[in-house]
Amino acid sequence: NAGVTQTPKFQVLKTGQSMTLQCAQDMNHNSMYWYRQDPGMGLRLIYYSASEGTTDKGEVPNGYNVSRLNKREFSLRLESAAPSQTSVYFCASSELGSPISYGYTFGSGTRLTVV
Amino acid sequence: DAKTTQPPSMDCAEGRAANLPCNHSTISGNEYVYWYRQIHSQGPQYIIHGLKNNETNEMASLIITEDRKSSTLILPHATLRDTAVYYCIVRVAGGLGGGSQGNLIFGKGTKLSVKP
Numbered sequence: 132n133a134g135v136t137q138t139p140k141f142q143v144l145k146t147g148q149s150m151t152l153q154c155a156q157d158m159n160h161n162s163m164y165w166y167r168q169d170p171g172m173g174l175r176l177i178y179y180s181a182s183e184g185t186t187d188k189g190e191v192p193n194g195y196n197v198s199r200l201n202k203r204e205f206s207l208r209l210e211s212a213a214p215s216q217t218s219v220y221f222c223a224s225s226e227l228g229s230p231i232s233y234g235y236t237f238g239s240g241t242r243l244t245v246v
Numbered sequence: 247d248a249k250t251t252q253p254p255s256m257d258c259a260e261g262r263a264a265n266l267p268c269n270h271s272t273i274s275g276n277e278y279v280y281w282y283r284q285i286h287s288q289g290p291q292y293i294i295h296g297l298k299n300n301e302t303n304e305m306a307s308l309i310i311t312e313d314r315k316s317s318t319l320i321l322p323h324a325t326l327r328d329t330a331v332y333y334c335i336v337r338v339a340g341g342l343g344g345g346s347q348g349n350l351i352f353g354k355g356t357k358l359s360v361k362p
Contacts, residue, residue, distance in 0.1 A: 171354075223289070239288060
C-alpha cells in the first residue's frame with residue numbers, strides 16, 4: 132500500500148543549482164500532478180499530466196519542467212533554483228475517466244530550501 | 247481563484263461534532279463538492295465528495311443544501327487527531343483526468359483545532 136512515493140523528503144540547494152524531484156505511484160492511475168505549498172498558503176498547481184505522454188501547465192509553471200516518464204512516474208525539474216522556489220512540493224495522482232472520481236492521492240511531500 | 251469560501255479557523259471540543267461550513271454560490275451543475283484535510287504539513291487526504299445528495303462514509307458526513315450553494319462537513323465525534331486544515335473544493339469529477347476544469351484548486355481552508 133505505498134500509494135504515492137516522493138523522493139527526496141528534504142533538500143537544500145544553492146541558488147542556481149538544478150535538481151529533479153521524483154514521484155511514483157503504484158495505483159495504476161492515469162493522471163498525475165505537482166503542487167507547491169508555501170507557508171500558510173493552500174496548494175498551487177505547477178504542472179499536471181492527464182495521461183501518459185501528455186503534460187500541461189498549471190497555475191505556477193514558471194521555473195519548472197516536468198517529465199511523465201511512464202504511467203507510474205512523474206518528475207519535476209528545477210533547472211536553476213531560486214530562493215522563491217523554497218517550498219513544500221506535493222505530488223498526487225488520480226484516476227482517469229471515472230464518472231465518480233474518488234479524488235486525488237497525495238504523497239508526503241518534499242521540503243525544498245533554496246539558499 | 248478558489249470557488250469556495252470557508253471560515254479561516256474554528257474550534258471544537260473533543261468528542262463533540264465538528265461542523266465545517268463552505269459556501270460555493272457559483273457552483274456549476276456538473277461540479278462536485280470535495281473535502282480534503284491536511285494534518286500538519288502532511289500531504290492532503292481525501293475525506294468525502296458529493297454532487298447533490300447527502301453523503302456519509304467512515305470519516306465524515308457531507309450535507310449539501312438543496313440549491314447546492316453551500317455545504318457542511320460533519321465530523322461526528324471529533325478527536326485531537328482531527329486537528330487539521332480542511333479544504334472545500336468544487337471541481338468536475340473524472341473526465342480526462344478532469345482536464346483543467348477538473349484540477350483541484352485549493353484555497354486557504356479552515357484550520358480546525360480540536361481541544362481537550
